[in-house]
Amino acid sequence: MLETLRSLRPFLFFAVGYLALAMFVTNSYYQLIMTLVLVWATFGLSWNMLSGYTGLVSFGHASFFGLGAFATVLAQVHLGISPWIMLPVAAGIGALAGVLIGLPTFRLRGHYFALSMLAYPLTLLYIFQWLGYPEISVPRVEEGAAYYMQFSEGRVYTVLAMILLGIVVLVTRHVERTRFGMSLIAIKQNESAAEAAGINTLAWKLRSIAVSGAIAGAVGSFYAVLILVITPLSVFGMLVSAQALTVAMFGGVASVWGPIIGAAFLIPVAETLHAELGSFLPGIQGVVYGLAIIGLIILAPEGIYWKIRDHLQKRKGKDALPTAVQESAAAEPSAPVTPVERPARELSEEIVLKVQDISKSFGGLKAVQNVSFQVNKGMILGIIGPNGAGKTTLFNLLNGFQMPDGGHVLVNGEDLVRRKPYELCRAGVGRTFQIMRPFKRMSVHDNVKVGAYVHAASEDEAEQITREALELVNLQDISQHIAGSITTKDLRLMELARALAGQPEILLLDETLAGLGSEESQDVVNVIRKLAETGKTIIIIEHTMQAMVQLVDRFLVLDHGELIVEGPPQEVIHNEKVIEAYLGKKWSAHA
Amino acid sequence: MTETQILIETVLQALAAGLFVGAIYGLMCAGLSLIFGIMRVINFAQGDFMMLGMYAVYFFLIVFGIQALVGNTVSPYIAVVAMAPLLYLFGWAIHRFLISQVTGIRTTGMEAEGHYAQLVLTLGIALVMHNGAMILFGPELVSVDTPLSSSAWVLGPLWGDGVLLFLNKARIVSAVISAAVVVGLWYVLKTSRLGKSLRAAADNPQASIYVGNDVDRSYRTAFALGTMITAMAGGLLTTNYPFHPFVGLEYVVLMYAGVVLGGIGSVIGAFWGGMTIGLIQQFSTIILPTQLQNATIFVIFLLIVILRPQGFFGRSVERT
CATH class of the missing domain: 1.10.3470 (ABC transporter involved in vitamin B12 uptake, BtuC)
Structure with missing residues (x-):
């Protein structure tokens, strides 16, 4: 106030x-x-x-x-x-x-x-x-x-x-x-x-x-x-x-x-x-x-x-820009990334998300067919599949953007199917988008703060949550920049922070690594890993496997809306059905 | 005459009036559907384009003194046809210099913001047009009287003694011309190369460009054609309805009601939509006072739009 x-x-x-000016006016x-x-x-x-x-x-x-x-x-x-x-x-x-x-x-x-x-x-x-x-x-x-x-x-x-x-x-x-x-x-x-x-x-x-x-x-x-x-x-x-x-x-x-x-x-x-012309015009x-x-x-x-x-901000921005460029140029070039598979982790027994027989058709197209799976607390689950496999539709069903034709979504045992997105968000399901949806004119800080209001009772609390979320993704330094002016990687991280600010238990990440170079994607991967260590459950969609292999605990492979394979990365990448889905029948024989 | 006969007569009279005026509304809506259906542009100035068509006919008759030449009866219809190319040019210019600045392929990617600009721009055009018309033409009601507008064919007496139906000749002629123009338009769109490129541009502007269709040009043609058609409908209304510079406001909501009712993107659908609105309007006058005629249309429009909440653009869910 x-x-x-x-x-x-x-x-x-x-x-x-x-x-004061008005006081001098005497003409009525x-x-x-x-x-x-x-x-x-x-x-x-x-x-x-x-x-x-x-x-x-x-x-x-x-x-x-x-x-x-x-x-x-x-x-x-x-x-x-x-x-x-x-x-x-x-x-x-x-x-x-x-x-x-x-x-x-x-x-x-x-x-x-x-x-x-x-x-x-x-x-x-x-x-x-x-x-x-x-x-x-x-x-x-x-x-x-x-x-x-x-x-x-x-x-x-x-x-x-x-x-x-x-x-x-x-x-x-x-x-x-x-x-x-x-x-x-x-x-x-x-x-x-x-x-x-x-x-x-x-x-x-x-x-x-x-x-x-x-x-x-x-x-x-x-x-x-x-x-x-x-x-x-x-x-x-x-x-x-x-x-x-x-x-x-x-x-x-x-x-x-x-x-x-x-x-x-x-x-x-x-x-x-x-007054002057009104009488004849x-x-x-x-x-x-x-x-x-x-x-x-x-x-x-x-x-x-x-x-x-x-106009004024642009002028200010021009002065500020060169230093930023120098900084990033001066940064240590990191070692080239090679897809290293990570050792299996110990996972909690607790099931946070259970999806049962979920389906969705658009007219004759069965986008998602009878998909069932469950996710343990703290797990990083990767959903992969070729374009059009139904990955994003599955997410839309999970967070309420679209209503499934049938099936159940249980979050901590509670059936939340057919709820609105904001209700699911409050119940602990946060998400980011494949096509990024920043609030462009708002600062990075404010973008994240919008998410923080979900559970914050007061302005101060929202502020606190925002700061923590920004620190988790390492964006505290650019928090006052306008979202429209930051890099793709920072946007991805900002969306991640916005989802985090809603304090979700389960985070749905839709192609968070898309469009990033290998170094940048490594930064994001590190952040995601850090999050999983703090106990968040993460489900991530990608259609390239490379970055995912070293990140996830389990894979779920979709093709034509159907769940074809589920298992640890090691198994999945050598699975014949997966190779076939990605490369076609001809290649699976050679692989 | 018995009570029943009076009722029958009233209903039949409303039916006839609704059909005839509905045909003209249908033409109006067909014009709008070209703009709305193909370009997805909400044009607030559409009513004012119609008003322009009315004044075009009015001044054509006065300035060229054509009435003296061919007589009162057919001159308004000659005026409607003769002014059409000018109105096409007017629409073309409005699109070329104003609308295209904020619409077209450049803005299809800009979800809300592009539309926002375009909505407000057409509001500005509408304001300039009807206020400008008031300056140029004066605020008075004017009308185009022809021998046809004050004469009628009489049907009846039906059912024995009483029921007589008066069918105004000018309305009938206008309705027939309207229907003919719509059929012609439909045929051209269906068969010609132009129609194909318009439909392609409406369906997927981006893809349409990739296959070598000049989408901006298609839009311009659609806009000009839509302006012309609606203005022609305005011209056809003049023989029976006195008008003034602000007349467009009364019709613009009506037109959208018709187009939405008929289904976006279909010229014939829009025609039937307009026809339905005409019938509803005429029947409403049986039970409601005439002052509420327009209010009825607005309420119907709200009902139509609100009862189909997902909008009419097909895909309701954006790609996430």
């Missing part, structure tokens, strides 16, 4: 400066514009809370905005309730609407999510028109106007809007710095990886849309009081949703500053054009927003804030 407050310092400077129209900048900035932050962090683009934030606005005005007109009361109520309505809309709509991804979100406010628009509210105004109050949030002095609204913005910035900052924000960013960058790292993605998305809807509802409520007259089109219309999205994207998504920068640029321009505002979006997407798709930040 303290850190959150400290990070607000730039915002406080901004707020004081902006309000310019006062309104200054307030509107803050209103749309806040609305942009609301959009950002959902779409910026989770990456699910919403074209429907007008739903929450409009509901807040109508609730506030109608409550005053019919029941005489003050906007001071309605503002938090509107936030509640927004949150509720968010959850109600989110529940069905989060089943959709990408395109369909965006389209569906567009349909909600348009539906509401027609419903409100049908209900007979073509236009509704806030009743003017003569006595006790302040009680109804009515002030003759326009600057009061600017101050109120700033307070609202301040609260929302505080909330956003807090979200950003806790597991809430981390989970959302993880979802955005890679939903499957997030699930596998133990994040209940649906639950976090719902929280996110609830907070987002609450902010939008409150902003809508304030907007109605500020503007005094609302129509279904002015609060539910597409331009409203577009405005939230535009200011956020223009400034920079997934940042506190983005929507503020975007609003500060766009709102004055659009409003001024509207009625759509000028929309054209400006449209052009802003088009230009932005083509020139700086992530917004001004990130463009500048990336």
Whole structure:
């Protein structure tokens, strides 16, 4: 919390400066514009809370905005309730609407999510028109106007809007710095990886849309009081949703500053054009927003804030790079790796994973057929087989990405078949991916921390777990680097650390050695061996045997979805069926 | 007339209206399905392309004074055909200069981020188009009146005395033209080399490139063709429906509803999808107030999309 407050310092400077400037503005129209900048900035932050962090683009934030606005005005007109009361109520309505809309709509991804979100406010628009509210105004109050949030002095609204913005910035900052924000960013960058790292993605998305809807509802409520007259089109219309999205994207998504920068640029321009030219160019505002979006997407798709930040970081990165290269060049060349078979180890009797008769077909293709095996605690099990043998599918069945057609997966005796990935992760099954799934924009440290939240009760504990996991894989030195900038080997190790941070008993490693040179792969092998010594059970997929022979305790060979051979490395590599699966019948005779 | 007869008449009238307007919606959806099905691009501006088609017909009639030459009756249809190449060029240019910057083969590898850019870009195009149209054409409702739009063939009386069916002539002509265009389009896609390369590009852009197909060009053709077809449908609507610059918003969700319903990637499917939406819309007016007509469509769209959660892109599980 303290850190959150400290990070607000730039915002406080901004707020004081902006309000000081606002105090000199006496023209009531310019006062309104200054307030509107803050209103749309806040609305942009609301959009950002959902779409910026989770990456699910919403074209429907007008739903929450409009509901807040109508609730506030109608409550005053019919029941005489003050906007001071309605503002938090509107936030509640927004949150509720968010959850109600989110529940069905989060089943959709990408395109369909965006389209569906567009349909909600348009539906509401027609419903409100049908209900007979073509236009509704806030009743003017003569006595006790302040009680109804009515002030003759326009600057009061600017101050109120700033307070609202301040609260929302505080909330956003807090979200950003806790597991809430981390989970959302993880979802955005890679939903499957997030699930596998133990994040209940649906639950976090719902929280996110609830907070987002609450902010939008409150902003809508304030907007109605500020503007005094609302129509279904002015609060539910597409331009409203577009405005939230535009200011956020223009400034920079997934940042506190983005929507503020975007609003500060766009709102004055659009409003001024509207005021100057609106009478004979009625759509000028929309054209400006449209052009802003088009230009932005083509020139700086992530917004001004990130463009500048990336630019600055690149310059910093250029200075840092050469030293790193020198270091690795100076490193001792290690001895060439020869596949040495390792002596058999003593293994625990305890069975941690038992797979019974598991099967999966895709249409007519039997990807995995009646595979059964069991794994002792602390064992390193290698699953090998040619391309298309069903190795990755088997993993997907084990960690819940795909549902098996039949069979059981027992983890410590408990049948976990048909559970979601995050549940399996919590039960102790961690995994890495064949195609790496880093959260590219996050630091190595934060990538790992996402995994740490699975079992950590507090931020401190998560931090502790993260540090330990990074040390286990020897990445502590580059923990602050951005994941997008590190080498393939370090990425593999980072994914390993992320899986480890979830404190799994069983680790599924999907082609962790793929694409690595022999030296690099030796480093990774050493780490894996170290892990096994600490009592982790490891199952590793590879299709090359070389590096595996010296690593694993047992092999499992799959071909065409079937388990063909199981046994210690020594036996398996000389097995005729294995040679046949790899090289074809012709060669098995010669071998 | 008895209660039953009134009901029968209402239902039959809605059926007829639904079929005719549904055919035009079907054409609209066929245009969208070319863009959505082949390029996998969600185009928010599709409704505005349709709006452009409407104004194209409107101005063609005024500017060229063609009505004086050939008479009111056929001139709108001549306008629809005559403006089609221009609208094709418009779509081509939009793709060439804007859409291709964020879509196509370069972005097929970028899972979420590529789509995100493209969604927002088309939203920008939509905003510029309908607001720009308001500046250029004014916010008023306009319409294209022809002798056909105010005359009808009368069926009946049926069932003895009462039941009369009024079949608007302009709607029928538009519906027939729509159906003909869709059949023509389907035939071209099925038989021509162009159709083959479009289907290949839709199925697997990467592989399509490796066998020497210029995927970006295929996309551009699909986009231009899709723009043209939808705009033509817009033009055919003008004889019966007054329009304004923001009309596209009302139709864009409707079009997606039709395409999704009909199954992504199938032109004929999209046509039937649009037809179904037209029928639902017309039948809904029997029980619901007209203001809620569009709301009904949106709710139906949500139901269609939400009840088939895995999406419609075939493979629901990415390769891990």
